[in-house]
Amino acid sequence: MIKIESLDHYGRGITKINGKIAFIENSLPNERVEIKIDKEKKKYIEGSVLKYIEKSKERVNVNCPYYDSCGGCNIMHLSYKDQLKFKQDKIINIIRKYINKDIKINNIISSDTNINYRNKVTFQVKENIGFYKNNTYDIINIDNCLISDKIINNSIKYLRKLNLKDINKITCRTGSNELMIIIETNNKNLDITPLTEVANSIYLKIDNKYIHVYGNKHIYETLDKFKYLISPDSFFQVNINTCLKLYNKIKDYVGKNKNVIDLYCGTGSIGIFVSDSNNVSGIEINESATKDALKNKDINNLSDINFICGDSGKKLKELNFNPDIIIVDPPRSGLNKETIDNIIKFNAKEIIYVSCDPMTLVRDLNILNKYYKINELTPFDMFPNTYHVECLTYLTKKM
């Protein structure tokens, strides 16, 4: 029997076994548990709980029958209040440890709902439809995923009517009550008839190409007064109510009468959201997301806004624009050196950094901090029941 001491950044319990650090899935501080060792490396051990001898008072019952084996959610056994505390503490620890500065960290902004929030889900398919079992390629059959949009859950019974042998993955996306289904297959003649009862849009993805086979070409999402068209391979934030809170805070920072660069702009969602009385220039590498952004500009009757397709670092060099503010919202890998160098050259007064990975965020902030003061950071709960957390950081040019 061992006692769990604390939690790591992935929500795993930490303890020591024979002097070695050990990470135990689904365990909480102060719990006494019997475990089995799943993996032993030179420096650490990974394990899972066989029996709870003494449970933490923070532990809550999990309503999901797949929780113990599915690799999707990892902190559902904490109450939502304790999940928020876990994320807040995680961000405070990372910032204090990796940036040697006293940075103001605001309270985490919660999600209005911690279930049925995900508007995009990719199911693995191989006879079964579901998600990978923790750390394996075995697929657990799923009938209902607690964090997925109800429209997506409702579609699963129709997905099962397809010829699953021919399918590798199925992605379901929702927006304003519409459903888009993207099927990864090699069979261009796949019978999709069973899905026409529930889907508004269907694509086959063959050899990485998207082939439109049914219904509308796009789905739409609404944020405040803006409407966004979304293509099958364009990024859009997965939790629309937390997204709105995030974008409203960005809008407050941006203010009025500014020249704004929206780097990694996706479908132009942030740039368009802050476009009232501001000039916006967006850069995005994905061609269809950039096309969506240009269409979104028209749908929303906007004029002082432009979107360019290309790599952020390279296109920044060519940009003939004098920004007051640069907004960056990169993928998990964060900013590369070329992009950071070019951002610094613009000498903008303010930078707004949206990040879904706190480790690459602190790496980049440490570089920007030479020229920019890190004023404050706000965590947002974009991904309830998982250890992931979105952060918004506001920087201003040092005098």
Ligand SMILES: C[S@@+](CC[C@H](N)C(=O)[O-])C[C@H]1O[C@@H](n2cnc3c(N)ncnc32)[C@H](O)[C@@H]1O
């Ligand atoms: C986290 S998403 C943010 C999108 C958008 N800001 C939003 O809130 O919906 C990151 C975006 O960066 C784009 N991207 C990835 N690498 C890039 C690069 N090197 N240059 C420009 N855009 C890139 C991705 O295609 C994706 O749309």
